[in-house]
Amino acid sequence: MGGKRWLWIGGIAVALLLLVGGGAYAMRDSFTFAGIATGYAAKQTCSCRFVSGRSMESCLADFPDQAAREQMSIVEDGNLVRASALFGAFSSEAIYEEEFGCRVVN
Numbered sequence: 001m002g003g004k005r006w007l008w009i010g011g012i013a014v015a016l017l018l019l020v021g022g023g024a025y026a027m028r029d030s031f032t033f034a035g036i037a038t039g040y041a042a043k044q045t046c047s048c049r050f051v052s053g054r055s056m057e058s059c060l061a062d063f064p065d066q067a068a069r070e071q072m073s074i075v076e077d078g079n080l081v082r083a084s085a086l087f088g089a090f091s092s093e094a095i096y097e098e099e100f101g102c103r104v105v106n
Helices: 002-026 028-051 056-060 066-071
Strands: 071-078 080-085 090-097 101-104
Touching: 028 056, 028 071, 028 090, 028 101, 056 066, 056 071, 066 071
Parallel strands: none
Antiparallel strands: 071 080, 080 090, 090 101
């Protein structure tokens, strides 16, 4: 009886591993997009705020996709803009340097 029990446990573990691995593989494009999107949002918002001198609300309105705006957090801290998505799993920062403009720092 003990052998069947371990066989069931092993089968469940393998199925769970395949499910998690398959899900991660299926989401790989979303993860790539989240990394790119946070860098874009940080740089674009930094330039909008510090180079163009617009308000944060005005800058956020430039993002065409309402769903993307709702899934991303954009915070200004001095001359630094931080954008994060998926509960902070992906984040990027852009910093404003006078005479040079904004650049992504990570």
